[in-house]
Amino acid sequence: xAELKELFQSGDWKSEKHVPIIEAPDSAKKGExxxxxxxxxxxxxxxxxxxxxxxxxxxxxxPEGEKFPYEIGKADFSAHGASKDGPDTSSVYTHHEVSLSFxxxxxxxxxxxxxxxIHGLWQGFKELRVS
Numbered sequence: 001x002a003e004l005k006e007l008f009q010s011g012d013w014k015s016e017k018h019v020p021i022i023e024a025p026d027s028a029k030k031g032e033x034x035x036x037x038x039x040x041x042x043x044x045x046x047x048x049x050x051x052x053x054x055x056x057x058x059x060x061x062x063p064e065g066e067k068f069p070y071e072i073g074k075a076d077f078s079a080h081g082a083s084k085d086g087p088d089t090s091s092v093y094t095h096h097e098v099s100l101s102f103x104x105x106x107x108x109x110x111x112x113x114x115x116x117x118i119h120g121l122w123q124g125f126k127e128l129r130v131s
Contacts, residue, residue, distance in 0.1 A: 008113065008123045017044040020057055020112035020124040027129040030105040034128065036072075038112040039097040046096065046116070050087035053080040054096035055115045061128075063106035073100040106130055 011019050017040070024036040040046045040054050047053065056076045062069035075098035083090035096114070112124045 008121045009119075010123050015044060017041045017046040018114070018116050018119055018122045020114045020122060022059075022110050022112050022124055022126040024110055024126055024128060026127070027131065028104075030130055031103050033101040033103050035099065035101045036110055037097065037099040038114075038124070040114055040122075041096070048080060048093045048096065050080045050082040052118050053077065053116070055117055057096065057098050057112055057114045059098065059100065060111040060113070061102065061104060061108055062111065063104060063108040065106070066108075069109075069111060072102045073098060104128075104130060 020038045020040055021042045022036060022038050024034055028034045036059060038057050038059055054077055056074060058074040059072050060069040061072050077094040077096050079092040079094040081088040081090050081093050107130045108128055110126045110128055114122045116122065
């Protein structure tokens with residue numbers, strides 16, 4: 001049996017449509033709000049169809065020197081074109097992107113985890129320096 005950590009996949013977001021890209025500043029001042037946006041398919045579009053879509057993105061921050069990361073936000077994407085008339089018959093599709101702000105007094109790493117209903121769990125990360 002695989003451990004959960006072994007199920008996460010990663011890659012270069014410029015060529016792999018499943019990897020969450022994190023857009024955030026490289027540095028911030030202590031206590032300053034840091035705006036973070038995570039999206040899927042920035043360079044290579046990911047399908048957003050009933051049969052193939054991103055279900056959710058969760059963001060974490062792991063401060064340097066601490067044992068565990070903190071969950072700082074999660075977005076569930078619920079509209080993928082399905083309706084009472086069947087798959088891809090609706091005109092409503094949720095775009096797989098989440099934005100939030102948080103503050104910290106420590107340098108650390110921002111992580112994004114996402115789930116594709118066909119291709120499983122994916123991860124991305126970005127370092128944040130705090131002074």
